[in-house]
Amino acid sequence: MVVKYKLIKKDNKSHARLGILSTPHGEIETPVFMPVGTQATVKAMTPEEVREAGGRIVLSNTYHLYLRPGHELIRDAGGLHRFMNWDGPILTDSGGFQVFSLGPLRKITEDGVAFRSHIDGSSHFFSPEHAMQVQMALGSDIAMVFDECAPYPCSYEDSLAAKERTTRWALRCKEYHSHPEQSVFGIVQGGMYRDLREQSVDELVKLDFPGYAIGGLSVGEPKPLMYEVLDYTVPLLPEDKPRYLMGVGSPDCLLEGVVRGIDMFDCVLPTRIARNGTVFTRQGKLVVRNAAYARDFVPLEEGCACYTCRHYTRAYIRHLLKSDEILGVRLTTIHNLHFLLNLMEDIREAIREDRLLEYKDHFLKDWQA
């Protein structure tokens, strides 16, 4: 069985859509946010807590799992689902973004990327074929092609070269891949150049992937520029396939992505800022670690239904964070994941009830980015 997308409803005032993504590990409603479990764990959370917070599909990182504990170990453990005790769908990235981010530690050729481990400096080589091999061993429901993600800013020539290599590598991934229970998504590149994005979509759609990601965004460019790229890129993608905006997860960007037709998102933001003592509220981010909250005996957000807000005060959570207690990070992580996943549920509900743009305006009116 492979991953299939079913379009349920199109919003009539935006490009937003409701859909169902069927995977070997169950169906999920889209638009969806995928919590990130880099090292086979959504940081600080059990799978049950991820699910209680509203998580239905998680992302895990091929680069990290390849290095530690090793994809063969995970294969021998019965695959990633069983290893990490998550029975819902899993999407793995290809490792491309991580190895390209290694800077001086990596060297790119047409064949692939030679790099050194950030853990122990050991030498490794990732090719499109190898990225497929590792993801097949992990046994994720959705694997991603090995792409070349251009940085920002990036010249037209370099963006063109990265886009062309991404297409060639996408073909190699497709030809090498042979896991019957896993689907491979293509990744659109092309930097901030409209014609390159158009070419990338054209070339990838010819390869007929069951889903398409938009890569090379949220890499440091201003948000309006990201929205512009989405404006001209998303409508070119086939309507019957899911569209995945990689690495995006701030509440405002989720809303802007959905109205432009994006179905899937992932980001470390909610879990990462939680570990730094920052939480989401409807009014924007709140640094609960600050002294201002030392005697604030109210929940992180009044009215929030998450476990954290039902049982603990800002004062207690601040005390835990200041005292380096693990429970502090657990409580902020639970709240932040709940916040984003609840936002996605509200978004789906708003599409269903033909009031998405009103919901978005209402949300963004209160939100201080």
Add this chain to the structure above:
Amino acid sequence: MVVKYKLIKKDNKSHARLGILSTPHGEIETPVFMPVGTQATVKAMTPEEVREAGGRIVLSNTYHLYLRPGHELIRDAGGLHRFMNWDGPILTDSGGFQVFSLGPLRKITEDGVAFRSHIDGSSHFFSPEHAMQVQMALGSDIAMVFDECAPYPCSYEDSLAAKERTTRWALRCKEYHSHPEQSVFGIVQGGMYRDLREQSVDELVKLDFPGYAIGGLSVGEPKPLMYEVLDYTVPLLPEDKPRYLMGVGSPDCLLEGVVRGIDMFDCVLPTRIARNGTVFTRQGKLVVRNAAYARDFVPLEEGCACYTCRHYTRAYIRHLLKSDEILGVRLTTIHNLHFLLNLMEDIREAIREDRLLEYKDHFLKDWQA
């Protein structure tokens, strides 16, 4: 309401006993092990997880909470129970053990102890009265007197002086204390000297506390010496009051304490070794962090009913610990607490069924300390 002990059954082959401790926050069966929540949290755990592991009463540290976040803040939060979301009984120590352990950072006089904070070096003073004041603000069910804990080894003269001061301070604590919902336990001192222990018991029993702790043990002396002190001290204590052996928590010591008539224990051992990647099994400790377990796809302990063992393998837990993932510490902590609390349940069951000594022999035969 104050804390009351009801003796349910005496073992006829040892000094062990079954009892019920009634507190303002519910009844608990004894012998009982109290997980330690030093900074108003049992490290890495939610209160629900502590309860699921079998925890019914927790200990929290007056010294730590006084320094951070401050006892007045906790009082203003509605007390420690509400602050940390634990609705079961709480015992607080007096801070005595911690300030005496500060070494060069503290100075003892008859009035009390001047010390510097281990957090920021600020100057503080704890007297018996102040220790009571802080514990009353915390609102624990059981407060402990401010005692002088002699180190090991310790001369007869110094042990005598510490024992005498402990008695004088116990009286000051009793006279100062005025919280109607909190009971104060006395602490027997006297080092490793039989006559001093006898005098300490005599003097404290005259003050008529609702419970008695045995302090100054598990401070570095050999285990047989600790057992010897228990052998001659515990039988002197009144039968209708609970007896609490402070700072003891290894499985063999719990068994040896129970057969000598101890009703209550506390120790950071299960949670501390969990954070270092060491777990309890019926065969002894297992360092799951070791490379030997990298590909060991079985639970920490076969047949264990804890959440960790029902869902995860040693290989996965080792991966989490090696990758500094919080979930690793959570899973080992859950297992270790479950192990000890389950041992206590087995012990109570064995007393009930008149087979405690057989159970103890059986357990210790497999156990490698």
